[in-house]
Amino acid sequence: MANSKYEYVRAFEQPDVLLPNTWIVVRIDGRGFHGFTTKYKFKKPNDARALELMNAAAEGVMRELPDLVVAYGVSDEFSFVFHKDCTLFERRASKLTTTIVSTFSSYYVYLWPKYFPDTPLTPPLPSFDGRAVVYPSVRNLRDYMSWRQVDCHINNLYNTTFWALVQLGGMDAQAAEKELTGTLSADKNEILFSRFKINYNNEPEMFKKGSVIFRDSPLSHPLDDAGFPQPLSKTATEKDRKRRVKARIVVAHIDIIKDEFWAARPWILS
Numbered sequence: 001m002a003n004s005k006y007e008y009v010r011a012f013e014q015p016d017v018l019l020p021n022t023w024i025v026v027r028i029d030g031r032g033f034h035g036f037t038t039k040y041k042f043k044k045p046n047d048a049r050a051l052e053l054m055n056a057a058a059e060g061v062m063r064e065l066p067d068l069v070v071a072y073g074v075s076d077e078f079s080f081v082f083h084k085d086c087t088l089f090e091r092r093a094s095k096l097t098t099t100i101v102s103t104f105s106s107y108y109v110y111l112w113p114k115y116f117p118d119t120p121l122t123p124p125l126p127s128f129d130g131r132a133v134v135y136p137s138v139r140n141l142r143d144y145m146s147w148r149q150v151d152c153h154i155n156n157l158y159n160t161t162f163w164a165l166v167q168l169g170g171m172d173a174q175a176a177e178k179e180l181t182g183t184l185s186a187d188k189n190e191i192l193f194s195r196f197k198i199n200y201n202n203e204p205e206m207f208k209k210g211s212v213i214f215r216d217s218p219l220s221h222p223l224d225d226a227g228f229p230q231p232l233s234k235t236a237t238e239k240d241r242k243r244r245v246k247a248r249i250v251v252a253h254i255d256i257i258k259d260e261f262w263a264a265r266p267w268i269l270s
């Protein structure tokens, strides 16, 4: 590119390279979805079509960005995890975050008619914010994922009870909120069961657990005697990449807090 007297402005750009060798989590969240869900008359507290649309958009993101190893979604948010060895965009935070946000938003709008065939989108159109956070250890990363899933559980139990009081119990929002102030999980389970014959355990798994998305294919990282994954050679890295591109992408609604999920799929974080 030719030099010009204007070139100096480039120096104003600040570096935002993320710490090497750390797990990068990009979390996106729907902007003003409280109003958005009202506008499109989402079923409360959980509109399954809307959650499936979120999952389908996230699947699109996973397919287009093979460096992503796992994603977790609940409500209007999704967390995408880049492998700690990822070097995409030299690990520049703004590039990684904006690429995820725009790819996700594009899929969300593109797939909308499939999930809401009778309700065309009209401006203001759905949009998402995003941020990148790095986690230095698998423990920290798993604690992050656990934090989101616990949040899903707490919010869903609250919302399920709140909307039962409103929709089935005929309360207004204020009264329902007051009723729930200071209640513990056990109290909410009791309200659901004794007043509305709802067994919270029988609620759909997608509502209770959120959605985890991963590649259903062991990666080719060889393990050493102690079971630690070894770095890949250049050709092996290329092969590994192809494998990721081809791998089936799975959406599941299961516990990701306990060891079981990760132990059964060691390739996700290796």
Ligand code: ATP
Residues within 6 Å of the ligand: 029, 030, 031, 032, 033, 034, 035, 037, 042, 043, 044, 045, 046, 047, 048, 050, 051, 075, 076
């Ligand atoms: P912000 O722009 O700050 O994120 P927001 O209105 O999006 O504001 P959130 O805290 O992100 O606030 O909450 C998301 C809102 O969208 C909640 O009210 C939640 O109940 C609603 N929501 C998201 N997904 C669904 C769904 N599938 N069905 C019903 N309601 C949903």
Ligand code: ATP
Residues within 6 Å of the ligand: none
């Ligand atoms: P990166 O992902 O790194 O941005 P890129 O392929 O998008 O890679 P850019 O430097 O952004 O690379 O260049 C954009 C490319 O798109 C250029 O080749 C440019 O000529 C082409 N392009 C953009 N807009 C138009 C247009 N309206 N008509 C024809 N070509 C276009």
Ligand code: MG
Residues within 6 Å of the ligand: 029
């Ligand atoms: Mg928010």
Ligand code: MG
Residues within 6 Å of the ligand: 029, 030, 031, 032, 033, 034, 076
């Ligand atoms: Mg939001």
Ligand code: MG
Residues within 6 Å of the ligand: 029, 030, 075, 076, 077
């Ligand atoms: Mg949210």
Ligand code: MG
Residues within 6 Å of the ligand: none
């Ligand atoms: Mg360009």
Ligand code: MG
Residues within 6 Å of the ligand: none
């Ligand atoms: Mg470009």
